[in-house]
Amino acid sequence: MIVTVAWSGVNAAAQPVRFETHVSTDSVAVGERFTLSLVAEHGPQTAVSFPSPDAGGVLFGDLDVIQRLTVQQRPGPAGRQVDSVAYEVTTFALDSVRVPALPVRVTAGRDTTIRSAPARTVTVVSVVGPDAKGMHGVAALAPFPQPWWTWALLALTATGLLAGLVYLWWRRQPDDAPTPVQRVPDDDQTPYEAATSWIRQLEESYDLADPDAVKPFYVELSNALRIYLARELGVAALERTTREVVDTLEERPDVPSGATSRIQAVLQLADLAKFAGIRPTADDHEKALREARAALDTIEAAPRSPESDAIDGVASAA
Secondary structure (H helix, E strand, O other), X not given: OEEEEEEOOOOOOOOOEEEEEEEOOOEEEOOOOEEEEEEEEEOOOEEXXXXXXXXXXXXXXXXEEEEEOOOEEEEOHHHOXXXXXXXXEEEOOOOEEEEOOOEEEEEEOOEEEEEEOOOEXXXXXXOOOOOXXXXXXXXXXXXXXXXXXXXXXXXXXXXXXXXXXXXXXXXXXXXXXXXXOOOOOOOOOOHHHHHHHHHHHHHHHOOOOOHHHHHHHHHHHHHHHHHHHHHHHOOOOOOOOHHHHHHHHHOOOOOOHHHHHHHHHHHHHHHHHHHOOOOOOXXXXXXXXXHHHHHHHHXXXXXXXXXXXXXHHHHHHO
């Protein structure tokens, strides 16, 4: 089973990227393992990064990832390159399971975008035979002897293992873990002033050469944008996914499309850093800060309609 989609980005006229989603079977039983493969065909100057296997339900939905194999590379047609990765997965969904549109980071020179491999639905067959008639009652419990010494030994062993794990965890904690930026509410600041001040503090407070600082930095940057959207535009950005926030902004005539695309790029990169285990580069950090500031400036400079002013009044009163 294969689903294919082609995409051409900002510089994609000469370097289009083509995605395929392969599933090893059309139907599976509950708990049965099968293979999900992602394939990206691209030009030689383009690089792709596939989702981390430990992203969980945030990216993989009802699929449980057991393991991800090494990314394979091979020459493609007309001097292009083909990258592929396989995930061993299973599911405990009923009737069907949806293979979601998984995000793939595409880097061409200094431009980085987040694209999606196509989604797919796999049938989940019942493990109940066709001749089954109704539900069976629960059988009575069989009597078993309960030797107390077995349970005592297990309890001692579990206690010792737990103590050892706690000790190892304590020893591995970094002494200089980055401290999140502390936000002090200031009633005299406008939403724009508060957001730009927050972003400036992020740039000054986090050493992004430290891998442990990258994830909290993107958490804070995402929160700065989302809180601004909630205060300035009345958008419930803290309670919604990135896709829902972008859809809402695209429906607002008072939000320029350029600001929406910049916010989408920053929030998608933050989602990958927070949930997908992808580590952005130094260029990504600079671009994220630059795009966040540009989005705020664009929204602030845009003419406001009476409807949007009314929304702002409701948001401020809340």
